[in-house]
Amino acid sequence: MKKGTKTSYLLKGTPSALLVLGAGFVMASSHDIRAALGMGAAVLVALLLSSIVVSALHKVIPAYVKLPAYLLIITGFVSLISMFMQAHFPEIVDMLGVHLAALAVSAVIYRDAEEVADHNGEATSIKTAIVTGIFFTVVMVACALIREIVGNATLWGKPIAFMQEYKISTIAGVFGGYLVLAIVMAIINKITKLHHHLDEEEEN
Amino acid sequence: MKLLKTFVILLVIVALFGGAMYGLNLYTGPIIEKNNAGAANDKLNAVMPGGTGYEDITATLSDLPASVTEVHKETSGLGYVILCTAESSYSTAPMEITLGVSADGKISGVEITAYNDTESFDFRAKDPNYLTSYIGQDSALADVGLVAGSTFSSTAFKNAITEAMGILIANDMIAAGVKGDDQILTELIATVAPGFTKLTEEAGIGNIQKILTAENGTGFAYIVKSGDATVLAIVNAMGVCKVYNVEGADVTAENDGVVTEVTAHAATKPNKFTDDLTAKIGRMMEGAADITPVALDTFNTVVSAASFTLDGATYYGFYARSIGFHQMDVFFVIDENGAITKMDAKQFIFDEEYFMAFGGMDVGAYKDGFVGITGETFTGDETIIATATMTSNAMKEATQDAFDAFNALKGGAQ
Structure with a gap:
């Protein structure tokens, strides 16, 4: 494997395009670092478990029933994760609200199951799921850091005294959320292009 | 055959996850239930330290005033938590209060969950220790005063606390606090001299134990020692005096000495x-x-x-x-x-x-x-x-x- 390539389906493709698929839960959880970490963990575990099961069963499940079968698997895991979080992280579940349950129909997880796990073995699926999960967690935490500190003048829910006079409430709102997400996407795009450019140079 | 296979596959997936959810629910169900109960109790526990569980007894109480919205009994016997409201002439909406009263009739905690009076009259800002001064008090509220510059709002708040505790007393759930003569007579002023607004207090001289001056210039109230008794004397801005005993009876005729003493004091502060x-x-x-x-x-x-x-x-x-x-x-x-x-x-x-x-x-x-x-x-x-x-x-x-x-x-x- 050449350096920088085939690390995962995530980095092979366009991460910012993938980010658009997950914009819903990224937006819903990027107002607070605790929510971002909670959603990140939920996404990671849902991706990982559904990828393992799908990659193990993809040969058994007939092609014409893959969509409902995969959705059932993903929904099942998301429900189990949601139940576990309600028991042990009720505050985070309150912060995430309906968006945690909406992970069951997330295009990101379905895409991972359908495009990766369905065509590869467990090892590749697990690796991709972990990279994708970590990628989203990092993006959500980065957005949450900006929105919480700049928009709310808080960190981990605790007020930052010297920031109180300088906070920009718009950043904590929906408009600010999209703005921050756009900035993060632009940075990711830049890094990805640079990454591909280096790969091409190496290949030549 | 194809259809059967599809059905079986989907059924197996549903059955597996259904079983997993059932199993997980056996573990998480009690925890979630406990969490939900805890969240509902957080507001009540804030004024009832150590509270473990609560029973809503509102419907079982008689003579509930409109200001009292809910009464909860702490299940281990620590006391009661009352949700009530207060309204003053500066209220845009009722002030919402959570009051904790221990089983021995003392206030264990009090919080204002929604303050809807004019912000500039917020007694919590004028006196940050005002709410704390209620803790440990019985229904007499003997050591609780009003906040200068926020008299209407703090009076409304204090009255709401008194009314809320009155419900527990009326239903034989706590014993009434005993008020001293000074407190009874001071509280009588609002009844016998309703025009005396925003009273400021100063120490008395001679038989006069306490002097209260109405900020609007309508008169003076005096707590005066008269023999073995303590009486309330009020003098209006026109110099007319009346004397009341702790029962609220007019005893002016029997207290010439008191009348002379307080009218002489009032005369030292003439008005135009x-x-x-x-x-x-x-x-x-x-x-x-x-x-x-x-x-x-x-x-x-x-x-x-x-x-x-x-x-x-x-x-x-x-x-x-x-x-x-x-x-x-x-x-x-x-x-x-x-x-x-x-x-x-x-x-x-x-x-x-x-x-x-x-x-x-x-x-x-x-x-x-x-x-x-x-x-x-x-x-x-x-x-x-x-x-x-x-x-x-x-x-x-x-x-x-x-x-x-x-x-x-x-x-x-x-």
Whole structure:
């Protein structure tokens, strides 16, 4: 494997395009670092478990029933994760609200199951799921850091005294959320292009 | 066959996840239930330290006042938590209060969950320790005062606490706190001298234990030692005194010494209300003659009264000092038949920028609206000034007090 390539389906493709698929839960959880970490963990575990099961069963499940079968698997895991979080992280579940349950129909997880796990073995699926999960967690935490500190003048829910006079409430709102997400996407795009450019140079 | 396979696959997936969810629910169900109960109890535990569980007993209680919305009993016997409201003349909506009362009748905690009075009168900002001063008090609230500069709001709050604790006492759930004579007599002032607003306290001299001065100049209240007893003496701005015992009975006749002592003290702090009223009558009723001050035994907002003649008819002038957004100075001329001949005030609106609609108010028409009203025909609606509720209420109080003073005067001049 050449350096920088085939690390995962995530980095092979366009991460910012993938980010658009997950914009819903990224937006819903990027107002607070605790929510971002909670959603990140939920996404990671849902991706990982559904990828393992799908990659193990993809040969058994007939092609014409893959969509409902995969959705059932993903929904099942998301429900189990949601139940576990309600028991042990009720505050985070309150912060995430309906968006945690909406992970069951997330295009990101379905895409991972359908495009990766369905065509590869467990090892590749697990690796991709972990990279994708970590990628989203990092993006959500980065957005949450900006929105919480700049928009709310808080960190981990605790007020930052010297920031109180300088906070920009718009950043904590929906408009600010999209703005921050756009900035993060632009940075990711830049890094990805640079990454591909280096790969091409190496290949030549 | 294909259909059967599809069905079996989907069924197996559903069965597996259904089983997994059932198994997980056996583990998480009790935890989630405990979490949910804990969240609901957080608000109650904030005023009942150590509380473990609560039972809503609101429906089982009798004589529940409108201000009490919920009463919860702590299941291990620690005490009770009451959700109640308070409303003052500065309230845009009721203040919401959570009060914890331990089983021995002492306040274990109190919180304001929604403060809806005018922000500048927020007693929590004026006295950060005010809420803490309630903790440990019994229903007598002996060591709890009011907050200077936020008298109406803090009075409303204190009254709500008293009313809430009264429910527990009335239902034999806690014992009533015992009030001292000083506290009973001080609380009596609001009943016997309703016009004495925003009292400031100072130490007394001689037999006078405590002196309370009404900020609106309506008079003085004194807690006085009289032999073995303690009495309340009140002196209005016209120099008339009355004495009450702890039962609230008028004992003026038996306390000449007290009357002499407190009226002498009040005389050391003279006012110009009679001079102001005399001058005002001269301006309001051109040609008024024989202006004679009258001392009345009313203890409302009327600070001065006088009779005078004009064109052979007798009239009476009254000067009332009620409090609206700020101090009001309102003058009334009432004829022999009890009808208002004229009404005027030094100033109706004190902050015209705040009361935007005032710009369109016809002051002349407003004053003329009072002419001809008698105590019998007065409804209170005549005093309404759009967007200025506090001023309207103050005008209503002043007008009613003027009629009461007129009735007292006609009942027999002092």
